[in-house]
Amino acid sequence: MSGDNLTNSIGAAQGIEIFEGEGRGPKRPRPPLTIKEAARExxxxxxxxxxxxxxxxxxxxxxxxxxxxxxxxxxxxxxxxxxxxxxxxxxxxxxxxxxxxxxxxxxxxxxxxxxxxPKDAVLGPERADWGSRDAATAAYWSQRTAAYHGIVTWSPTIxxxxxxxxxxxxxxxxxxxxxxxxxxxxxxxxxxxxxxxxxxxxxxxxxxxxxxxxxxxxxxxxxxxxxxxxxxxxxxxxIHHCINTAFLLGGVDMERWLAFRADDAQGFKDFLARGRDQLKTFEKPFVSWRNDVALFMGPRLSGYSAVDVEDLSEVEVRSRLLTVGHVEVYREHAPGFENAFLMLGAPQVGVxxxxxxxxxxxxxxxxxxxxxxxxxxxxxxxxxxxxxxxxxxxxxxxxxxxxxxxxxxxxxxxxxxxxxxxxxxxxxxxxxxxxxxxxxxxxxxxxxxxxxxxxxxxxxxxxxxxxxxxxxxxxxxxxxxxxxx
Ligand SMILES: Cc1cc2nc3c(=O)[nH]c(=O)nc-3n(C[C@H](O)[C@H](O)[C@H](O)COP(=O)(O)OP(=O)(O)OC[C@H]3O[C@@H](n4cnc5c(N)ncnc54)[C@H](O)[C@@H]3O)c2cc1C
The missing domain is CATH 3.50.50.60 (FAD/NAD(P)-binding domain)
Structure with missing residues (x-):
């Protein structure tokens, strides 16, 4: 099922109007009227x-x-x-x-x-490892948000x-x-x-x-x-212009997912292709502060204004539908996500x-x-x-x-x-x-x-x-x- 078909089928099932196409939906016309508000103390x-x-x-x-x-x-x-x-x-x-x-x-x-x-609220490298160029240490932390260009960095999850x-x-x-x-x-x-x-x-x-x-x-x-x-x-x-509402999946085994990603390059490639085919906009998870919680900071949506209330509303609808689509694809096909559930859709839109x-x-x-x-x-x-x-x-x-x-x-x-x-x-x-x-x-x-x-x-x-x-x-x-x- 394509991303639009998926979101439209979810929308139809819920009896709600879904924005068609991939880009931003058409703007509803606003009445060319103003009202006068009373002056007040x-x-x-x-x-x-x-x-x-x-x-x-x-x-x-x-x-x-x-x-x-x-x-x-x-x-x-x-x-x-x-x-x-x-x-x-x-x-x-x-x-x-x-x-x-x-x-x-x-x-x-x-x-x-x-x-x-609290120590159990943070996942990140020890201070002694910051700046380390040791290949094994950097490879470990690059899967966990804390190494780039082969260098370990202080960039934890919390x-x-x-x-x-x-x-x-x-x-x-x-x-x-x-x-x-x-x-x-x-x-x-x-x-x-x-x-x-x-x-x-x-x-x-x-x-x-x-x-x-x-x-x-x-x-x-x-x-x-x-x-x-x-x-x-x-x-x-x-990506700095993209907007979306992030989400957390609970009940996962991130270590298993990371092992799959590292050890089965073809399986990982096939999985991403499947996700893109089903949802068009498809995201990979990040580790969080716990092994049983996965962080998704997408799916990133482009072309919206963060100071336009209709755009923000559309971003929320699209984000939610794509979130639900991700849960389905990951539960069905991603090692470590068999028992995943949608733990939380962010209360604040990600601008x-x-x-x-x-x-x-x-x-x-x-x-x-x-x-x-x-x-x-x-x-x-x-x-x-x-x-x-x-x-x-x-x-x-x-x-x-x-x-x-x-x-x-x-x-x-x-x-x-x-x-x-x-x-x-x-x-x-x-x-x-x-x-x-x-x-x-x-x-x-x-x-x-x-x-x-x-x-x-x-x-x-x-x-x-x-x-x-x-x-x-x-x-x-x-x-x-x-x-x-
Ligand atoms: C999806 C996404 C992924 C990102 N990834 C990363 C990452 O991996 N690492 C990283 O470090 N950063 C990342 N960022 C960037 C970072 O999260 C934000 O840029 C940062 O939080 C901005 O901080 P801030 O204090 O400027 O604003 P915000 O965090 O937006 O806080 C503004 C606060 O002001 C309040 N507010 C707004 N308007 C009003 C008002 N009129 N009256 C009263 N209260 C108001 C809001 O409710 C909010 O609490 C990401 C951002 C997004 C959206």
């Missing part, structure tokens, strides 16, 4: 130093970092948990935090998280529920006021400065006033509603890319090869290949052009489409969120606009909180500190 729910909107990896890190500096922090999140896609999106394969030499360059809050996650709990603990320890089930809908902007945001919840519409706002919605929702322009070109050769800030500075492909180190560096990302040096990320990439009082962090920071392919990853979102939280707290405390903050102050606090910066930057910060004594 909106109650103020809270006043705070720092308002963080969005509790994904970047927002959680921002809230923790700002709280550590003594700022009063409020975090508004539309769902019932922290972690964003790294928990609710089931993106539980945390990408590389070590560089090709095995040095952990994404540290700080990322490091603190792994120090505290239990999403454990990360939810820990993220909550880490924010509450810093006295962050968590406000779940609250969807930020409108920024409060006066004279070109963001002064807070309005959120909707079961209570209705409420305002939060803040000295500094951090937009960590992943889609730069607040900045977009403030009328800023964005970059959204995509790299066609990269890789929507908008990217136009910032005071941006990371571009041009800087990759030269190994440029920005003076205002706030973090260092691993590069895509051992031939390319680490990538320096400037503070300016978090500072949106054209508005004050607000910073952006996470997957919408200012960068080109190529660089977005790795700057959107979870460790990089922890890293930029960490810096944004520190900057927001400093700005709220001193009254200095984020764009006018001395990056040295942010760098000093980042180092103090265990972040990694390029050796030349670390030396400059130390020198400045000595000179000031």
């Amino acid at each position: 909106t109650p103020v729910f809270a006043e705070t130093d720092v308002l963080v909107v969005g509790g994904g990896p970047s927002g959680t890190a921002a809230a923790v970092a700002a709280g550590r500096l003594g700022a009063e922090v409020m975090l508004v999140e539309r769902y019932n948990h922290l972690g964003g896609l790294s928990t609710g999106g089931l993106v539980i394969w945390i990408d590389r935090m070590s560089d090709w030499n095995g040095r952990q360059v994404i540290a700080g809050i990322a490091h603190d998280i792994f120090e505290r996650l 239990d999403p529920e454990a990360l939810k709990t820990l993220s909550m603990r880490m924010t509450l320890e810093q006295k962050v006021r968590l406000t779940f089930h609250a969807w930020a809908v409108e920024p409060i902007v006066e004279d070109g400065t963001m002064r807070g945001a309005i959120f909707e919840s079961k209570e209705g519409r409420r305002a939060v006033l803040a000295k500094t706002v951090v937009d960590t919605t992943g889609d730069a929702d607040l900045l977009a509603r403030a009328g800023l322009s964005f970059e959204n070109d995509i790299d066609e050769s990269d 890789r890319h929507s908008r990217r800030l136009v910032g005071a500075k941006k990371v571009t492909r041009a800087q990759w090869d030269e190994g440029k180190v920005w003076d205002d560096e706030i973090g260092v990302s691993t590069s895509l290949s051992p031939k390319t040096p680490n990538i320096s990320v400037p503070y300016g990439a978090l500072v949106p052009a054209g508005i004050d009082g607000v910073l952006g962090a996470g997957r919408h920071i200012a960068c080109d489409a190529n660089s977005h392919s790795f700057l959107r990853e979870i460790p990089q979102c922890w890293m930029t969120g960490h810096a944004a939280g520190i900057a927001a707290a400093l700005s709220a405390d001193t009254g200095v606009r984020p764009r006018d903050l001395d990056p040295l102050l942010v760098q000093r606090q980042l180092l103090h909180q265990g972040a990694y910066l390029s050796p030349s930057i670390e030396a400059a910060v130390e020198q400045a500190s000595r000179a000031a004594e």
Whole structure:
């Protein structure tokens, strides 16, 4: 049965309309009408130093970092948990935090998280093996998300529920006021400065006033509603524009599957061909933190917008039908999946890319090869290949052009489409969120606009909180500190 026939037969059986063809379905026409809403007084729910909107990896890190500096922090999140896609999106394969030499360059809050996650919530190589080029060790970990180009990397898989709990603990320890089930809908902007945001919840519409706002919605929702322009070109050769809802299968034996993959090349090839024939879009599983749970981060769907509600709805329908199709094919034909069951379809749709800030500075492909180190560096990302040096990320990439009082962090920071392919990853979102939280707290405390903050102050606090910066930057910060004594 073809993919479309399969999805149509499932749809027909359930009496629902299914989108025809492989690409995106036709847009339903919208009535060319508007209505006038009545003006209203909106109650103020809270006043705070720092308002963080969005509790994904970047927002959680921002809230923790700002709280550590003594700022009063409020975090508004539309769902019932922290972690964003790294928990609710089931993106539980945390990408590389070590560089090709095995040095952990994404540290700080990322490091603190792994120090505290329970041991049985993490699957990844021992520290001693990071950077190892030993063929057998690399071959073992390449099947388990943690070796590329023959080099072992620190890129483990984790239990999403454990990360939810820990993220909550880490924010509450810093006295962050968590406000779940609250969807930020409108920024409060006066004279070109963001002064807070309005959120909707079961209570209705409420305002939060803040000295500094951090937009960590992943889609730069607040900045977009403030009328800023964005970059959204995509790299066609990269998956970063694809959307889909991930899923977990339980009751599997991943070790058996991995052995089949390694030992029966023809059987594996035939299986993939069968899957593609039946579903057209067919995915391979990844290991998870447990042998009996398999992770599927696809089937990837291309051509949809993450900020179009009809597209998001269509992605959910297609993802669900393809998920069910995968369960059937895997149960029937994949060694290790005979007793598999659909354990969980991700509660959050998996968006890789929507908008990217136009910032005071941006990371571009041009800087990759030269190994440029920005003076205002706030973090260092691993590069895509051992031939390319680490990538320096400037503070300016978090500072949106054209508005004050607000910073952006996470997957919408200012960068080109190529660089977005790795700057959107979870460790990089922890890293930029960490810096944004520190900057927001400093700005709220001193009254200095984020764009006018001395990056040295942010760098000093980042180092103090265990972040990694390029050796030349670390030396400059130390020198400045000595000179000031
Ligand atoms: C399918 C898929 C596979 C991926 N694979 C990997 C991988 O293997 N490894 C890796 O490291 N990364 C991977 N990524 C990338 C990574 O998961 C994301 O880019 C990262 O989680 C982004 O973090 P963030 O904090 O910017 O945003 P998010 O994780 O999206 O978090 C944003 C949070 O803000 C909340 N929010 C949004 N709008 C509002 C609003 N208006 N009001 C209130 N709350 C709001 C959301 O509910 C969410 O909790 C993948 C992504 C996808 C989709």
